[in-house]
Amino acid sequence: LSVKDSYRAQKLENRSAMLTSAVKQYRQAKAEIAACLTEDQVKLLKIQSGYETKFGCPVIDVSLNDTLKLLMRRRDLKETEEMVKKFKVPERRLWWLKVTTFAEIGDWIELEKL
């Protein structure tokens, strides 16, 4: 399976390419959910590598939720909104993420808004 191979890949470009081919294989095997999730991952990796250069800290390969938390911790609420839209994060999860993150950084004003 390409998914396993992709993790052995040393370079990000290689991994993305392999994951893209995994998406194709999943589609052929009619595994729609897996294909979608893999597609999301390719998208996420690309965005993460963008953040990595922008923020100068390692972001690649952390989960989507952790990425969102990172953005909130940086109080980058606009970017967070965009990500939420891109990955269709459900209300309930977003609420949880906001509560935990705002509590963590002690942003009581934002917390109250919820």
Place this chain on the structure above:
Amino acid sequence: MAHLSAGKINFSLLRELARKDIVSLLEKFSGTKAIFWDEQLTGPIGLVAEYSFLKELDVVKMFQLKPGRLPSISVKNTLFITRPEVELMDCIADNLHNEENQGYSASKEYQLIFVSRRSAVCEQRLKDKGVYGTLTNIDELPIDFFPLDNDVISMELDNIFKDLYVDCETSPLHQIAHGLMSLQSLYGIFPNVVGKGRYARNVFELMTRMRRDIGVDCDPPMSPLFDTLMIIDRTVDLITPVVTQLTYEGLIDEFYGIKHNTAKLPGEKFQASSPGAQSPRADDSSVKSVVLNSAEELYADLRDKNFSAVGTALSRKAKAISAQYEERHEAKTVSELKQFVAKLPQMQATKQSLALHTSVAELIKEITISEDFQEALQVEQDLLNGIDTDKVCPYIEDFICKQEPLTKILRLICLQSAANSGLKPRVLEHYKREIIHAYGFQHMITLHNLEACGLLRLQQSNRPFTVIRRALNLTVDDVNEITPTDISYVHSIYAPLSVRLIQWAAKPGWKQISDVLNLIPGHLVQETQPISIDLRRNSKNNVHSSIEETKVTLVFFLGGCTYAEISALRFLSKREDAPTDYLIATTNIINGESFLTSLSETLTNSL
């Protein structure tokens, strides 16, 4: 080790046989020996042969097998004792290459020993690596079953479920059949073989073929000790392994893990309370190893109880002990005093194990009364009762958002999948997305594995589990946890499906529930093995000579069983109207945690 022979069937024979095999194997190589162990084997082998025993056989040093240079030791024989796995061969090849580079002395001999059987694939691998010739000898140590207690034996194969059901690798079936054959050679042919599940029939067919190959004339010349062999394939019941066990032993296993009868508990609780018990070694004073088996009378009594009954049992025992101590005031004559003194060592031992188990029970109680544990248990019981199994469970969603341990989440989702006879596509998709987004994409393969073996699946048109649950009375409302009347006490409300089937097989028989059995996947096995008439007559005579003798069934769990299942079977054996006694053989002992971990594959990042 006297406790091993206390059971209905003497399992210490297995231990003796294993020891004999080890002796005859080691005696083949004269002179001093150093053993390099496959790490996975040290635990199981330790159950039959301790280090002092090996020392008497000229074993000077023991090491763990790992790649790289071998430590320099001056022994005549270097023994590698391993399971037949290709990766381990690579490791040995690396060891041997290193030895060669150092110009090892010609007087040294290298032996390779497979447990339990040699494999052509592994030998080919050694040839490919060019070290096959370096080995003086290749041998096998045919130990399949390790006795855990007087009623439980295990093959201690931890990855078997994944091998069989995810990778569809069927070679372990041969080892299983071999193991069951060697049981037959010790305890006589099983006259009846019944079973259910995907590989149950394959195992029986392999056994039949092996018996034919050896020749029926070579059957062990004894009347059968077991009446029935019952093969229960784990896929018959995928619910029980993911449900929380609520027996004392089950909870120790859930929280701390019991491996080869030994549990490792946090040490700080014990220093004060039981100074006499084996003091923890200086290097790891934070961990206390406790050996748990029926040799300890108190533990034998507590292990199968629902945890809520353990407290009362402990305090009753404590009262009994202090009453015994009080007797000394009443002892008037010298002979009475003597009697009292004779009982002292045993009382001392009981007191010590009382202190030990009070501490263990305290540790467990701390966890079971926590809100987290209670909440998860509530969710579990709702799912078992079929409440809202159709929808995404909000509690599970919350657990994911709280980043609770992934195995906890997976257990609940697998339970929901089983209780609902498969999840709706939308629900499964939602869970998958939540998990990947919360825990990372590297868990993709784990999810795939769970689907491959049927723990996660999509809903079919009908919902057989609801029917099975009602027909077999799997969820019981008014369970008496203190003085149980039904096996459902092991999970407080849920009776393990596997054990329910075993119970029905004995009385009134599987014919009565053939509709239900048809709903459970996998073939049914109901066979008799022909035995020569003399032996059969003998066994009949035995029954007449001692009428009280009950039948004995050996239940073999293919793919692992839990401590709760063992407790439930013990409960059935102890019942007065029990139609048969049960002894348990299993490929390995599992709990939800270890079961799902064995199916997980986390990809590590090499970026």
